[in-house]
Amino acid sequence: MSHATRFTVTAEIAAAIVSSHVLDEVLANVVRGAAEAMEVSECSIYRCARGESEATCLALWSLAPEPGDSEWVGGRVRLADHPGFARVMEQGRVVAHYLDDRGLSDADRERMEAWGEYATLLVPLVSGGEAIGWLSLAEKRHRRVFGMRERELAATLAALSAVAIENARLHAGLEEAAITDGLTGLHNHRYFYRRLGEEVARTWRYGMPLSLLMIDLDDFKRFNDRLGHRAGDALLRGVAGLLRYGTRNKVDLVARYGGEEFAVMLPATMAGGDEETEHTAEAVAERLRLCVAGEPFGFAGPAPVVTVSIGVAGLRSDEPSADALVQAADEALYAAKRLGKDRVVVAPIERLLGARRRHA
Numbered sequence: 436m437s438h439a440t441r442f443t444v445t446a447e448i449a450a451a452i453v454s455s456h457v458l459d460e461v462l463a464n465v466v467r468g469a470a471e472a473m474e475v476s477e478c479s480i481y482r483c484a485r486g487e488s489e490a491t492c493l494a495l496w497s498l499a500p501e502p503g504d505s506e507w508v509g510g511r512v513r514l515a516d517h518p519g520f521a522r523v524m525e526q527g528r529v530v531a532h533y534l535d536d537r538g539l540s541d542a543d544r545e546r547m548e549a550w551g552e553y554a555t556l557l558v559p560l561v562s563g564g565e566a567i568g569w570l571s572l573a574e575k576r577h578r579r580v581f582g583m584r585e586r587e588l589a590a591t592l593a594a595l596s597a598v599a600i601e602n603a604r605l606h607a608g609l610e611e612a613a614i615t616d617g618l619t620g621l622h623n624h625r626y627f628y629r630r631l632g633e634e635v636a637r638t639w640r641y642g643m644p645l646s647l648l649m650i651d652l653d654d655f656k657r658f659n660d661r662l663g664h665r666a667g668d669a670l671l672r673g674v675a676g677l678l679r680y681g682t683r684n685k686v687d688l689v690a691r692y693g694g695e696e697f698a699v700m701l702p703a704t705m706a707g708g709d710e711e712t713e714h715t716a717e718a719v720a721e722r723l724r725l726c727v728a729g730e731p732f733g734f735a736g737p738a739p740v741v742t743v744s745i746g747v748a749g750l751r752s753d754e755p756s757a758d759a760l761v762q763a764a765d766e767a768l769y770a771a772k773r774l775g776k777d778r779v780v781v782a783p784i785e786r787l788l789g790a791r792r793r794h795a
Contacts, residue, residue: 458603462494465599469570469592470496473556473585476575480560480596481512482568483524489513490520490568493600499575519543520569523557527566529590530557531581553578558589560597570596616691618668619675627690627698628757634702635757638750645750646706646716648699649764650678650723653742653776655695666734670741671695673732681723698761699723706749706781720745720779728777742777744768749782 462480470478477497483490489511497504514521518540523530532539532555534547547555554574559566570593572581581589614626622630631647638645652658652674659667671691678689678697688700699719706716727743746768750760763782771780 458493458600461599461603462596463496465592465596466494466496469572469589469596470498472592473572473589475556475572477552477571477573479571479573480568481520481571482560482600483514484567485565488515490524493568517542517546519546519555519557523559523569524566527559527561529559529586531555531586532557533578533580535578551575554581556581556586556589558586558593560593560600562597562601567597567600569593619672619691621675621679621697622688622690624690624693627688627692627700630688631700631757631761634700635750635760637702643703644705645760646701646704646719647748647750647760647764648701648716648720648723649692649746649748649761649768650697650699650720650743651745651768651772652695653744653772658739658741662734662739670732673730674727674741674743677726677730678723681726682719698764704749706747716747716749717779717781720747724777724779744771744776745779746771747779747781 466478466480470476476499477495479495480493481490482493492508492510492512495504495508512520514524519530519532532543532547534544534553550573552573552575556572558570558572560568560570570589572589614622616623634645637643652670655667658670675689675691675697678699682689682699682701686702690698692698701716701719704714704716704719724743724745727741730741732741746764746766748760748763748767767780767782771778774780
């Protein structure tokens, strides 16, 4: 391959990396471009975090795809079962395997035979001075030897792959920071409304119920005046932890709505109905209320009594909008405050039906 061709290939892959922060999309372009540039049958990229005993396949491109190829992306391999893979990670240097090499380990030979490879070039992906995975270039059609120029090109492509992985990691971290409340670690107001809109649309489409809890700490200003703002911040973090622990992981959404107010979204959960089950929105709200009321929160001396008021509203497939749901839950919350605090109040179904008529 000429110097000009190598430069063109490298430039194209570099352009693909900066054009998107979606790691799967970028690496799919990298493995295809690397395979075509190196004129090999197959190219794949593996990621292995420091200290881990397994590596994950992040991308795979093959000249002659097999039925299981797409399923292999996301698959894992144990380094202990593949000495060549382990050597790349441990030594951080390029390793070439040839099926007819008498010095090839039995384990690596078995792998190459099982995967139909005549020659494989393993190139470490290095970030921050340490290997974070490897680029694998495999020839399955015939024997070939990887020369110095090909190894140099492969090293360049591996370096670009490492940059792509690091960029995607940093971008994901920035995105997470943008939707996270810095004090409590919960999702923030902005993300709550984005998800609420998505869940309302899903409710309309599939006819599933959706419930919302609006939760407010009772007498929080008095607490701050008595114990100080640092204690108030610690209390908010403690309540956030209880709410997260008391809801379904990766199903329900807990967010800091603002100040001392929290929102809990409960997909596929009924509110304001006649059902008496353990997972109605009212039952969840009551469990959370009791959980907060019974928690000392680790304060020294006489533990202050911390309580919450909770407003509950439910949305069904034929009901109005995300804003109407929030308003109904808010009104129920204010009713709980007026009735003496430390209680759960459910918005009547007529309230949302009335909102639907006004929005019609």
